Amino acid sequence: MNIHAFVSVMLFASLLFSTVVAFPVHAQPTTQPWLEVVPSTITETAPESFDVGVYIRGLDAEWELIGVQFLLTYDPTFIEVTNVTIGTFMGNTSWAIHGTFSVWRIEEGQVVYGELILPDATSGEWNLPEFPSGEGLIAAVTFKPISYESGASFDISAEALLGQYFLDANTDYIPFADPQNTTVTYGLLDFTYQPPTPFAGEIVAFEATEPIALIGNETLSFNTVYMWNFGDGAQENTTDPTVSHIYSKVGTHDVTLTYYFPDMSLTITTTDTITIGIDMQIALGVTVDVGSIYFRGEVAEFNVLTTHIGKAVNATQINAVLYYNGTELSDLSISVQLVGTGLYRIPYSIPAGAQAGTYTLLVEANYYGIAGTTLKTFLVSPTLTTTVAKILTIENGVATISTDIQVMKANITAINARLATINGDIATINSTLGTMTTSLSNLNATITSINGNTATINTTLGNVQTKLSDTQTTATQTLYVASILSAIAVILAVIILLILRKK
Amino acid sequence: MSKSINKNIISAILGFLGAANSLVIGFYLLSTILSISQIQSMTFQSAIASIAIGVAFTSLTYGSFEILKGNTKKGARINMAGGIFFILIYIYYSEFSQPSFLGWLNPIGITLLIPPLLSGTIGLLKETQS
Numbered sequence: 001m002n003i004h005a006f007v008s009v010m011l012f013a014s015l016l017f018s019t020v021v022a023f024p025v026h027a028q029p030t031t032q033p034w035l036e037v038v039p040s041t042i043t044e045t046a047p048e049s050f051d052v053g054v055y056i057r058g059l060d061a062e063w064e065l066i067g068v069q070f071l072l073t074y075d076p077t078f079i080e081v082t083n084v085t086i087g088t089f090m091g092n093t094s095w096a097i098h099g100t101f102s103v104w105r106i107e108e109g110q111v112v113y114g115e116l117i118l119p120d121a122t123s124g125e126w127n128l129p130e131f132p133s134g135e136g137l138i139a140a141v142t143f144k145p146i147s148y149e150s151g152a153s154f155d156i157s158a159e160a161l162l163g164q165y166f167l168d169a170n171t172d173y174i175p176f177a178d179p180q181n182t183t184v185t186y187g188l189l190d191f192t193y194q195p196p197t198p199f200a201g202e203i204v205a206f207e208a209t210e211p212i213a214l215i216g217n218e219t220l221s222f223n224t225v226y227m228w229n230f231g232d233g234a235q236e237n238t239t240d241p242t243v244s245h246i247y248s249k250v251g252t253h254d255v256t257l258t259y260y261f262p263d264m265s266l267t268i269t270t271t272d273t274i275t276i277g278i279d280m281q282i283a284l285g286v287t288v289d290v291g292s293i294y295f296r297g298e299v300a301e302f303n304v305l306t307t308h309i310g311k312a313v314n315a316t317q318i319n320a321v322l323y324y325n326g327t328e329l330s331d332l333s334i335s336v337q338l339v340g341t342g343l344y345r346i347p348y349s350i351p352a353g354a355q356a357g358t359y360t361l362l363v364e365a366n367y368y369g370i371a372g373t374t375l376k377t378f379l380v381s382p383t384l385t386t387t388v389a390k391i392l393t394i395e396n397g398v399a400t401i402s403t404d405i406q407v408m409k410a411n412i413t414a415i416n417a418r419l420a421t422i423n424g425d426i427a428t429i430n431s432t433l434g435t436m437t438t439s440l441s442n443l444n445a446t447i448t449s450i451n452g453n454t455a456t457i458n459t460t461l462g463n464v465q466t467k468l469s470d471t472q473t474t475a476t477q478t479l480y481v482a483s484i485l486s487a488i489a490v491i492l493a494v495i496i497l498l499i500l501r502k503k
Numbered sequence: 504m505s506k507s508i509n510k511n512i513i514s515a516i517l518g519f520l521g522a523a524n525s526l527v528i529g530f531y532l533l534s535t536i537l538s539i540s541q542i543q544s545m546t547f548q549s550a551i552a553s554i555a556i557g558v559a560f561t562s563l564t565y566g567s568f569e570i571l572k573g574n575t576k577k578g579a580r581i582n583m584a585g586g587i588f589f590i591l592i593y594i595y596y597s598e599f600s601q602p603s604f605l606g607w608l609n610p611i612g613i614t615l616l617i618p619p620l621l622s623g624t625i626g627l628l629k630e631t632q633s
Binding site: 422424425440445446447448449450451452455457468469471472474475476478479480482483484485486487489490493494496497500 | 509510513516517520523524527528530531534535537538539541542543602603604606607608611612614615617618621625
């Protein structure tokens with residue numbers, strides 16, 4: 001026996017058991033009752049469930065209704081029933097003086113429901129003070145969302161059970177009007193962005209459509225996490241449907257929005273493309289740092305930063321040319337090295353024979369058709385005569401020199417560095433830049449020979465002889481004196497021994 | 504004053520002179536090591552020099568006192584051994600150490616080595632004759 005027959009049999013078994021006398025024939029009212037499926041008002045922002053009420057409408061007491069049955073159908077792909085509650089209409093004490101009998105059964109995709117007003121237990125007759133009339137709630141069914149599909153819809157319908165809805169006190173079926181069902185429609189999952197043709201460096205505002213389910217006139221919202229992938233390597237997760245992003249790269253990017261519904265452990269992804277253009281009205285910013293002063297043989301480093309709308313961008317082309325005295329000295333374009341986004345370095349070794357004076361570095365950059373140009377000047381000084389120069393380290397032939405102006409690097413061969421003197425562990429070095437000092441440890445100093453109070457020291461910058469100390473001078477002199485005294489003493493001793501031997 | 508006593512005095516004086524010479528060389532070695540230690544590490548050389556000079560000075564001084572006290576044979580042997588050790592020290596710091604500390608003193612520096620050797624020789628010859 002299927003469920004439909006089960007409920008009908010239950011209702012009619014109850015009916016036949018209690019009915020012994022047929023109700024008198026009566027005139028039929030002009031209006032026919034019907035069932036209406038109505039969602040309850042959803043007040044919570046993100047409810048875990050929602051209710052649907054099945055109401056009876058347009059019932060005339062003349063119908064002498066004593067039983068209601070229906071089949072509530074829905075799409076089990078999207079929702080599931082968690083509870084069924086008996087309504088207040090059939091149990092109204094104005095007519096259900098002997099109580100009611102209700103039965104329901106939940107199956108996948110449908111709820112079978114039946115309810116009967118009980119007759120007098122002794123006579124088995126529905127000698128009720130009045131029969132049901134008007135409208136009211138037959139039953140409430142609680143649903144829980146289990147899935148979401150963009151743009152999908154389905155009906156929650158109150159269908160007739162074995163072709164009938166209502167039963168009167170004569171065990172006849174009551175004619176009915178068509179039920180009024182409700183439709184569940186899921187909102188489209190998509191997103192938009194503004195402006196429609198954004199530029200690199202411009203703020204792009206993305207807005208996702210919020211996932212909702214329209215149940216009749218009621219709106220059901222969902223707990224949602226919006227997981228954005230902007231297509232340029234950047235990602236962001238939010239619970240707010242709006243988010244902004246700035247693209248630095250020109251071109252087309254695939255933007256992916258993944259809706260994550262934590263209550264349903266469900267993800268839905270939607271993708272769109274965005275084309276990032278460039279604002280030709282705003283010039284490319286080119287900032288150059290060349291330092292202030294360099295010396296012959298020094299390894300200079302120039303830095304260039306390219307920006308567009310305040311954001312560092314990699315130039316599509318960059319040229320750097322060094323000028324001196326109104327003429328082009330060297331094209332440094334080939335030496336330009338990218339350090340970070342929009343940041344470049346240009347190493348340049350000042351020639352040992354470079355002319356002293358003011359040099360100009362001109363940098364031209366291009367960014368997708370937008371040009372930017374700037375120039376900076378620096379000074380090449382012949383010597384360090386006005387500075388206190390100290391070599392901090394020497395690595396691979398390049399000395400790092402600290403002066404009272406700056407820290408710089410210079411090739412020791414280019415500046416013709418040579419060891420002048422050593423005092424203690426401090427070496428003095430002469431070069432084309434001037435005189436500098438450094439620790440002997442920087443020169444790999446080794447003592448090759450010692451002659452009295454003078455030591456010969458070998459370094460990476462050559463050999464030098466140095467006087468050790470005053471104490472050493474005294475020790476050397478003492479050594480000479482002792483040698484002479486010893487020689488005299490030995491001679492005297494030999495003479496005395498010879499004299500003693502003759503005696 | 505007997506001939507024997509005179510020889511003992513000469514031997515002892517030469518022994519003391521050898522001890523003094525070891526001090527002079529020690530002074531030079533240590534001052535040199537101290538001066539160049541800022542340029543390159545000389546910890547090992549410093550330790551070797553201190554110990555060697557200390558041994559040479561002590562042995563020559565002790566041997567010379569023994570000769571003065573009349574223990575000529577014992578004193579002469581100690582001075583001979585001290586003198587030979589002193590020569591080894593000189594040869595090491597003259598020819599083998601890096602850098603060479605005493606190479607520049609040759610050949611005059613050899614005169615510093617003769618007194619202790621002569622002291623031991625005189626004492627040993629005296630014992631043989633007696």
